[in-house]
Amino acid sequence: MTAAFSRTAFAGPSRGPALPTLPEGWPIGSYDSYAEAQRAVDHLADSDFPVQDVTIVGVEPMLVERVDGRLTWGKVLAGGAMSGAWFGLFVGLLLSMFTPGAGLPPIVIGLLAGVGFGLAFSAMSYAATRGRRDFVSHSQFVARRYDVLSMPRNAEQGRELLATLAARTALVH
Structure with a gap:
């Protein structure tokens, strides 16, 4: 539930609770992926449904760590040299820009120092x-399923709209 669960720039200020609370509402749809749940809420929004009453809930969350590859001294040193070079180049450029008549030497010195420190x-x-962690990986939170909830006052209308979406999607596939 990484970036996929952050608010977009268009959402405006959050009106949700400041402290963690359990979600409220009745289930109006259940989906295998977050993208499907998003598509359902988008359909509700396109149908002028009051989406401010809607919540997407990841059920049975889990942390998944996907291993990308083996970590070796060569990869570690190459990565360190590259990140150090970028930082050193940045510092060297700043020094060069703000030191009158400095020219190229601060850039080269910054680059070499950055590589060395990196x-x-x-x-x-x-x-x-x-040697306890000789691999590279990335982690993300996912859920087994994603339920779309709506406040009770609009739940029946939401179920009908999502049933229409499901029927239309089934015809396409």
Whole structure:
């Protein structure tokens, strides 16, 4: 439930509770993916349904860590050198811009210093793990299913609209 669950720039200020609370409402639809639940809420919005009464709830959340590959000294040092080079280049450019007549030397010095520090810090960090994490991965929260809830005053209308969407989708597939 990563970025997919953040508010968009168009949503405006949040009117939801400041503290974590259980969701309210009656189930009007259940979906296997977050994209399907979003599509359902979008359909409700397009049908002039009061979507401010709607909540998408991820049921049975789980943390999934997907392993991208093996981590080696070569990859660690190359990554450290690259990130250090970018930072050093940035610092060198800033120094060059704000020092009259400095020219190219601050950029080169910043780049070389960045590479050196990047190598040193990445090597120290990797050595500190002592081989306990020799892989690269990324994690995300997902749910087994996504329920769309609506406040009781509009639940029946929401179910009808989502049934229409399901029927139309079934005809297409």
